[in-house]
Amino acid sequence: MPDLLHDLFFDYTLRTVALGAAILGIVSGTLGSYAVLRRQSLLGDAISHAALPGIALAFLLTGSKAPLVLVLGAAVAGWLGTLLVMGVVRSTRVKFDSALGIILSVFFGIGLVLLTFIQKREDATQAGLDKFLFGQAATILAQDVVTMAALGGVALLLMLLFWKELKLLSFDPEFGSTLGFPIRALDILLTTLLVIAIVVGLQMVGVVLMSALVVAPAVAARQWTDRLGLMIALAGGFGALAGVSGAVISSTAARLPTGPLIVLCASALVLISLCFAPNRGIVWHALRQRRNRRRLHVEGEVIP
């Protein structure tokens, strides 16, 4: 254990990976909270799958595999996908979940087509893009972390700036509209922030697992508090904790991919929170019920 702590600070790779994972955790945890509160938890899943063709196209068009370029492509595709989902829901009778599923799978399919297309052109280069499927945390560089921090920082700043507007949007958009706020524009803003949160993490965790990191920290945080600000901060904290834990555990042995480990740590946090959080926790609830029952029983005996 002390060895691990030492490595955390002095081993370049572990330090970088852990830092990247922490940033990823904070950003996806905080921004994912809004999606969870608005019952759009699986929007993250759709965005991350929809990002794939964007990554492929970005490479096809620019020939560059620089993370910033690919992330930009991912963001545009994810954003476009979300707009389409909203468009379909608004203008046809197809429901939100079906629209998500269609965009998710169709965009991903387009991404696959593009990937195989790329593969046919030059064999070696596809390997770089492949890692976005499952993530390749171990190969992350310090400059990637800087990119993640910059993008994540901008997103968080915007969230803080528009704090009350986003709260209004999430709680009572119609009322917000009567106050004069442009609800649709705010919706697009929030979606954009979510897209940024997701593309920040794609490199490390991959398309398939990213959605969990948007949902799990928020669900865990919700069990501990009834205040929005605290919940979002906690979600960020839990995300960071899961990220770092996953990174550290994965470094202890060979063939322990980081992405899945981060997801498992995040899920463990959810389980612990569900059971042991004061007030809402299941274990607490059961204990309190038993105590009440006993009290009733005793009082019943006291009454003559």
Added chain:
Amino acid sequence: MLATTTATAHPITVRDLTVAYHDRAVLWDVDLDVPRGVLMAIVGPNGAGKTTLIKAILGLVPVVAGQVRIEGKPLAEVRRRVAYVPQRGSVDWDFPTSVLDVVMMGRYGALGWIRRPGHRERQAALDALEQVGMRDFAGRQISQLSGGQQQRVFLARALVQDAAIYLMDEPFQGVDATTERTIVGLLRDLRSAGKTVVVVHHDLQTVPEYFDWVTLLNVRKIASGPVEEVFTPELLRRTYGGHIAFLGQPDQDGTVAAVAGGEE
């Protein structure tokens, strides 16, 4: 003729308002003038378009034809003058926020972009909560509220906007007797203060007692005016299409306690 100066303009003027949904007209050619300082009920059977009318006035639904003027001007110019109390079921009460926080949201419009609510907004919210008898609940999580308490929180949120016109959608629906008395008292206070209050109301029994004006609506406006003139068996029958039964004797001034049986 629509009045063009604020001094003579009615608080709310609706002309030829038509709202359609999937080929069906939900509101058809509705003309309405709401005089200043009235406490008006909008009644009609299910599907009559009552909620749609409120939402159309607030610009929340697209209209096929017609227009709405608030004090002679389009809504966008005078948003500060209007406050909205939606139906309770329109939000998720499990949202992590406190009573005080919800009420302060009423001040967001006045704050504008980015500025956070401060001490002044907090005090205004507490005062509004005092008015609805919920001051002690300020720090309470909204999921712990009863139906009547939730309704009062929504009312406080509207009060805090300090508007001239209040639009409420079924505020009496499913509340306990105490809350109902509180709300009625509040509405009367608003009227005394010169505000104009329009309420979508579901309970015909209480219309003559609570309101001084009433609009009968069933996709079209059947009638609108003082309760004594408009709230008559004849007009009610026309509004409810015969699905209505009258109990008890008519009062001296001709109004009747009525019960609507059956929906459309």
Added chain:
Amino acid sequence: MSAPQLEIQLIAVVVAAACALPGTFLVLRRMALMSDAISHAILIGIVLAFFITEDLASPLLIVGATLTGVVTVSLVELLNRTGRVREDAAIGLVFPVLFSAAVLLIARYAGNVHLDTDAVLLGELAFAPFDRFIVAGWDLGPRALYLMDGILALNVAVIGLLYKELKLVTFDAGLAAALGFAPAVVHYILMWLVSITAVGAFEAVGSILVVALMIAPPATAYLLTDRLPVMLGLGALTGAVAAIGGYWLAHWLDASIAGSMAMVAGLLFGAACLFAPQRGVIAAARRRAAQRWEFAQTMLAIHLFNHRDTPDAATESRVDHLQEHLRWDPDFAAQVIHRAERRGLIHHHGQALTLTGEGMRVAREALVG
């Protein structure tokens, strides 16, 4: 067309049809993303079954995978029932955990076996013809074809048998329960069908295409019809078209077959969104525009009708007064007048407008009706 090509397309069509059937109910019951969850989660079932049997071709794998599908649904339900996690969040929690566990197990203990996680997502339809179903020395064709035929038959049988129940539970769960149809049981049977179909299909086409085929074709059909049997049939048909179209697209682009099929399925859905008669975007816009004109004309008729015998009839029925009273801008008013005249509702002489008999009828009808 060569034999393998034909076989691939055949398999693809059967897969598409098999997916569309349970998928229709997923779409109607607003649980479309269960397909996403199940098709990801079944990997762990396969892995665990593989660890037991150590045989990639063992039928236990299918059993394991199918069981996982049902387990996934149960876990989601369990989480939801705690009252602390919403259904959508529950889905988003359960399947990543199971999938992550599977990926970890594979990486750690089965890294050198062909349990390629890429294949899980993408499938390898191109290889399907090489895996033959050989009975007593007779080559009966690709194994995948028989598997999927069996699954398709199962889907048809179950849906056929439980059609009444499925229909009731989908559209009126309360009534179903009141009638003693145990919605929960029907629900689990449906999920079991989804799991089996997903397992069978994903070997050929991968998880992602399973999701595409379960949701997009039924959603396309949903935009084209209101009747359940038609929707089921159209969904299967659309899926089949997507399968064949996708195959040839992949052939032309020399790209992933599964991806192309998803693409074509998406294109078909997009086309339906835009062009579906009645429910498509274009049809709705046209209808709204037509409504606007119709309502305006009727309003004109009513306006003229209301003022026809009044002292100020002359002024009220002038064109320029219209613009003032009804607040119509001059171009709009001119258009309405023109259309009303064409429809025979009014006569138009210079500034004066008069109502025809037909116009009066329309006005009266609108006022009374």
